[in-house]
Amino acid sequence: MIPQTVSNLVTLLSSHGAKAYLVGGAVIDMRREQVPKDWDIEVHGISMDKLEGILEELCPKQCGQSFGIFKLPSAMMNGLDIDISIPRRESSIGTSHTDFLCDFDPDMTPEEAARRRDFTINAMFYDIATGEIVDPYGGxxxxxxxVLRMTCPEKFIEDPLRALRAMQLVARKCKVVDPETTETIRGMVDSFGSIARERIYEEFKKLLLMADKPSVGLTFLKECGWLACFPELYDLAYWPGWEEKENWQFKGQFDEGCPHNPEWHPEGNVWIHTLHVVDNAASVRELIPEEDRLAFMFGALLHDVGKAATTVLPICGAIGHDKIGVDISCSFLDRMTNEKKVIETVSNLVHYHMQPWGRREAKDGSWKRLHSAMNERLDLLGWFSRCDWAGRPERSPWPTTEKGEDFDHVPSKLCFQWHEDLGIEPIKKVLMGRHLKDAGLKPGPEFTPRLDAAFEAQLDDPELTRPELLEIAINFKPKK
Structure with a gap:
């Protein structure tokens, strides 16, 4: 299973007296008979300078000089991502993830080198030459x-990001976090503010793009107390509306989460529903274009965040939660990333996630407006609608039957049909600004509203000619 490229690299290192170990997630993949995506190799027995000299012809790039990691160009490694380092001791000297003092020691044993690693499953060393595994911590x-278990409590608490690594790793590699590790993470929550926003984003990306059931990681986030670091989600699991006096009389009918009407949501509160929807989205994400998958998954996570602010008892109505949810979801994402396309797509999914259901019997113009509002991505909205509808245990986002009867999920079906008809291109406007100028109208504040009125008419009746649309634009009276 070891690629020849890696074997050749090990042979090169061995010829200089070094011993090479595969470390980290690659060892887990090897044990599960999966091909590792990343090859992290720790080299013992030679100094940093000597290692750099050996690798010189391979044009390595040193990543984070203080951490002593050499990244080999994938173009020279047959497409493989290979990082090479030597063993080191780390001592925290500040609150940032870069505030570590590193002591490189090529003579360190694997047992000692493993002590700095976060979890026991990541503290295993695979001897590439012999195939043996060195496992000092029971990984x-x-x-x-x-079981996800911290390797060394004293070293573990030095990096608070490990709490979020636990979130995504328990969902991807394990089933549960051991109690002692959970309690240690609970005690680290005050350090959340020291974590760089881009590092938080990366851990959520791993959870949402790589876990079969992201709900496992999100549930752990709640169990260890770190959900409070993300108030948009926390308010779904612990509804602030229960603090309002007028809601006290209904407490006995619901749990602590943002309440749902049990007739429509027998699965439980909004948090529970969200967990189901996120898992549904994960089950279909490979069908989503790669460039849209992350936004699709974040949309599933955030689609109902507006309900905490709009839910009214006793009927559990949440009118307008889709619109209010846009700003709330943007607030969540703005604290992690500047990726405008992701934020825009998530905003659209949150804003319009209820629309397919309401357009089951809508006219063509209504669907064309939704096509434009969704930036021509009704296919995303179709899958999203299915995942939301299936946000309860007995349903699936692959609906074929329900209760033994033939079932056709009409809202998503219509999204897919209209996407096939309209494609991914904007609807071409028949009337343009130059046509207004040719008709003698001067550009001004009313120019855009006139064009918009003509376009709305075009969507409702595509048979309208340009002269007819021009007449509509000229006669348009803006609302005062």
């Missing part, structure tokens, strides 16, 4: 049992 057993 193999924990991997088999599905």
């Amino acid at each position: 193999l057993k924990d991997l088999k049992d599905g």
Whole structure:
């Protein structure tokens, strides 16, 4: 299973007296008979300077000089992502993830080198030359049992990001976090503010794009107390509306989460529903274009965040939660990233996620407006609608039957049909600004509203000619 490129690299290192170990997630992948995506190699027995000299012809790029990691260009490694380092001791000297003092020691044993690693399943060393595994902290057993356990409590607390690594790793590699590790993470919550926003974003990306059931990681986030660091989600699991006096009389009918009408949501509160929807989205994400997957998954996570601010008892109505949810979801994402396309797509999914249901019997113009509002991505909205509808245990986003009867999910079906008809291109406007100028109208504040009125008419009746649309634009009276 070891690629020849990696074997050749190990042979090169061995010829200089070094011993090479595969470390980190690659060892887990090897144990599960999966091909590693990343090849992290730790080299023992030679100095940093000597290692750099050996690798010189391979044009390595040193990443984070203080951490002593050499990244080999994938173009020279047959497309493989290979990082090479030597063992080191780390001592925290500040609150930033870069505030570590590193002591490189090529003579360090694997047992000692593993102490700085976050979890036991990541503290295993695979001897590439012999195929043997050095496992000083019981990572193999924990991997088999599905337990995520910290390696060394004293070193673990030095980096608060490890709490969020636990979130995504328990969902991807394990089943549960062991109690002692959970309590240690609970005690680290006050350090959340020291984590760089881009690092938080990366851990959520791993959770949402790589876990079969992201709900496992999100549930852990609640269990360890770190959900409070994300108030938009926290308010779904612990509804602030219960603090309002007028809602006290209904407490006995619901749990602590943002309440749902049990007739429409027998699965439970908004948080529980969200967990189901996120898992549904993960089950279909491979069908989503790669450039849209992250936004699709974040949309699933955030689609109902507006309900915490709009839910009214006793009927559990949440009118307008889709619109209010846009600003709330943007607030969540703005604290992590500047990726405008992701934020825009998430905003659209949150804003319009209820629309397919309301357009089951709508006219053509209504669907064309939704096509434009969604930036021509009704296919995303179709899958999203299915995942939301299936946000309860007995349903699936692959609806074929319900209760043994033939079932056709009309809202998503219509999204897919209209996407096929309209494609991914904007609807071409028949009337343009130059036509207004040719008709003698001067550009001004009313120019755009006139064109918009003509376009709205075009959407409702595509048979209208340009002269007819021009007449509509000229006669348009703006509302005062």
